[in-house]
Amino acid sequence: MSVNWTNSRANRLSTLPPYVFARLDELKAQARAQGIDLIDLGMGNPDGLAPEPVIDAAKEAFSHAPFHGYPPFEGTASFREAITAWYQRRYGVDLNPDNEALPLLGSKEGLTHLALAYINPGDVVLVPSPSYPPHFRGPLIAGATLYPIILSAKQDWLIDVTQIPDEIAHKAKILYFNYPSNPTTATAPREFFEEIVAFARHYEIMLVHDLCYAELAFDEYQPTSLLEIPGAKDIGVEFHTLSKTYNMAGWRVGFVVGNSDIIQGLRTLKTNLDYGIFSVLQKAAETALQLPDEYVKEVQDRYRKRRDFLIKGLNELGWDIKPSKATMYLWIPCPIGLNSTDFALNVLRTTGVVLTPGNAFGEGGEGYVRISLITDCDRMAEVLRRFVEAGIRYDNSK
Template structure:
């Protein structure tokens, strides 16, 4: 046997040269909070988690029952098709027509995805490459930026909290940037800021897309979670939208099927076909039992969707009422599953990451710091209304306890 000194490179650890696309990704800004949250839970601390938009409610029993039935059929355990089974795509097209008046060809303009996030990311891979630029909304849900980065593209972030000004800035950017942006990404109801738009926003967006030749990707994940009579418009209901873009939807929020990982990309047939080409190489589709259960959900569970939205509306009011009693300035969201809260003084001086860490450490409440969504998010927290009203009231009490005046004087 050779001694260690005779083994080549014994003193030089083997290096792993990862791809540039990985090194371009920044450190995960929520990592410190997630680590602290995990440590507290291991120590037996009851942490109220408002950090992630992860529904805590189960799907309607009818959906669960259909999945159980599908599990008993041996045919459903084989590979599925990467674009989604035919009846599922037809059901998506029917739902778009029924809810938004948008006509879709289920064979060429609808594709099933492993959640909207997977579809969105692979669409970026299908459309973008070195030298291509995407405009993304700011504050920015991380995948909207980093799916473009992973596709070797560039990103320009424009503040989206004033939608009219956002469109003006899109036009200005297209006029002054060469080469012009290839893709404009929109996300309404917006995550994290909960900004909403009316249908005329998309009319103007389609006009700009045709004028400047960019493609549109609409992330419509919170389509059905609307409050106070507001109804979120679909990009695809806009005349001309099918010429320039696609829209991503998900069953995660509306049907409380987040862990099932099923969503859809609908719209321009060339873009859908490009996504299908990428998916054909990457995956064999969603488990067929889940697809069958999703068909039943869309056919028979409209009342459950309405009930989910009503539940979130009640939670929104509980959380906002409580924070307002603590003196927080709250702009109540009209849609989505988040409250985008401005950090009150003097705590804003800490910065959103340190203040979020304080809430986990001292209040046992996990939230998302606004800085994690880019520079425009600094000074804010994103609080997910995923816990029941009792837990939300408890969260408010704990936040109030650790931000009482005597605690503030210690700053």
């Protein structure tokens, strides 16, 4: 007997928009099969090893039996204490490690499960477009009615809360947002955070801020934490990850901090879904957060050099890209007349370089592609060489 399980899938899966990466994945597989030397700048997947002290801490923890059992549901006390100490050091914000910090199996897991913990079918959720896909896919899985806030270069890719209609703001339950932003690389000034906190307090909207790129900032720029803003803890939480700064994307370690009631709801859900992060990795993550600032400076220098190198090369090919103050990406307009999927597919076919089409981040990302700075300058030089050879350029005379 053969049953068609595809038709039996829950409705919640069919609410998800088509997966733009699927066609790219197919072409990537074909290119690899043809022996093409792909340069994959698609995902934000850092290259290189986690810091040596972090690996050493994991090795040491491995040889102790207690680290091999189920971890505590709320995460180990020492990792939670390392999180709150890091927050105090970075932002001067006091948090209670017992109920205002929760380790996660990567921030993607927490961002998505938060939606399941708080959204009932039909609840209105405000999500910028473009944005990191779990910010809208999580709510969609939970049955939310999305209100996309379309961002634009004209507004420096910042959310303008004054453009959200009053009746929508009254209905909205949650606002997801992320500065420094993936994919736009935009950063937001402190006044922006003050404005959004005032808006959320007025309409009683939960703020979910994703500070994934907290440390990947350049030229003396220091990103703002939502929790630095007075009154933010009454209405918001902030998500962090160890994936980017510490080259630990495969380790799956992140955390959420902020309002204890909001965190308690997520914790209750997670208690029923998972057992948390392997204690060995929590020990290592604790070590990462205690690394001296010099480590972070080295990481920042690495990405800044790559950013400057690639921008210089692309600007010589007709683009006019201004250096972003943070993140590990470039967000560049497609040549006039090409949409983001066509441009990314054309680049892949003609050069073997993988970029992410902007529409993967929502309709507001159409017309742009994202390039991840996840390879060294020698390899970037090869990207530029292939662009020249294939005639990939931005013609701003049209």
